[in-house]
Amino acid sequence: MRPLRIALFAPYDLARAGGVTTHIRAQARALRQLGHTVRIFGPASAPLDEGETALSRSVTVSFGGTESGLGLDPRSRSRVATLFKSEPFDIVHVHEPLVPLLPWFALRYAPSRIVATFHVHREHGHRWYPAVRPWLQSLIRRVDVRIAVSEAARRTVAAHFPGDYEIVPNAIDVDAFRAPRRRPPAIVAGTPHVLYVGRLEPRKGVDHVIRAMIDVQRDLPQARLIVVGDGPEREALVALARTTGAQVDFAGRVDDEELPAYVQASDVVCSPATGGESFGIVLLEAMACEKPIVASRIEGYETLVGDADCGTLVPAGDAHAIGAALVSLLGDGNLRRTFGAHGLQAARAYDWPVIARRLDAIYQRLLPE
Known part of the structure; x- marks a missing residue:
């Protein structure tokens, strides 16, 4: 060479x-x-x-x-x-x-x-x-x-x-996401946690997963959504969480060294974008950490999640479908582990x-x- x-x-x-x-x-x-x-x-x-x-x-x-x-x-x-x-x-x-x-x-x-x-x-x-x-x-x-x-x-x-x-x-650097990390203080052990990572902007669909948490909390009252990232929609999303009663922690921007700890400590990673995604790095990061995924059925996500059989795809913008998928995964440890194992196997090619x-x-x- x-x-x-x-x-x-x-x-x-x-x-x-x-x-x-x-x-x-x-x-x-x-x-x-x-x-x-x-x-x-x-x-x-x-x-x-x-x-x-x-x-x-x-x-x-x-x-x-x-x-x-x-x-x-x-x-x-x-x-x-x-x-x-x-x-x-x-x-x-x-x-x-x-x-x-x-x-x-x-x-x-x-x-x-x-x-x-x-x-x-x-x-x-x-x-x-x-x-x-x-x-x-x-x-x-x-x-x-x-x-x-x-x-x-x-x-x-x-x-x-x-x-x-x-x-x-x-x-992605698979080894960086596999290395053991200290649990972030915002993620309490034993409490179901859904993780979103990304910009806070309209096409990312964060409002849909916030609304979905209302459905999740009916079945799992202690469940929380952790939002990692920042952007122009932050204030509106904080207000939405407050008015709906969704239990959401806004962690803000997290640097590359800290991010694996958030993914490892979560139970499910949710990517609810409504379009404009060509691939989805966050999906790979979840897969490397053996975390199941709930993602919108959009072209940039569908091939990766569907081919790897590492999560559930839902109609873009459908908060109730997102909520149902999250409840299903949070309530089924065996399914989470199965999806996680499939995801890790697929992630190694990336x-x-x-x-x-x-x-x-x-x-x-x-x-x-």
């Missing part, structure tokens, strides 16, 4: 928590463990760690039910061009290359072999794709290998930019060392002998 210099370009604010950003940092760690030199570039709203460089200020925009910090500073064009003139890279790997503007500049100026990963899944893509498609197509043609994290993501992008795509899924070797094979084949 030839050691490589790899540049990873992030589309979203590196100083803010998010699934794609977490994925990129984990990818960098896994590739470094294979002996590669990896640097991360992206927009940022605060100072970054060593090995990460901000090339654009972050501008917060809202689309698809999500608030994101994007690299919309036009001055980043010259910064990217200067970077590639001054530093040699064997591979430039751009994540979400259709997100403006920084990824576009990376595609435009990269003199190296280019790999691009598409994470997004939307039933109709972005509404602005058609307006800029001819120009974006000229950039996408510069990509040597196109990767989609799931079949759902592939279909979304291929509908607008036809071509060949390889499916390389998201990954371990970062496995996925990093797949990425390395792609990189190596792009380079001259």
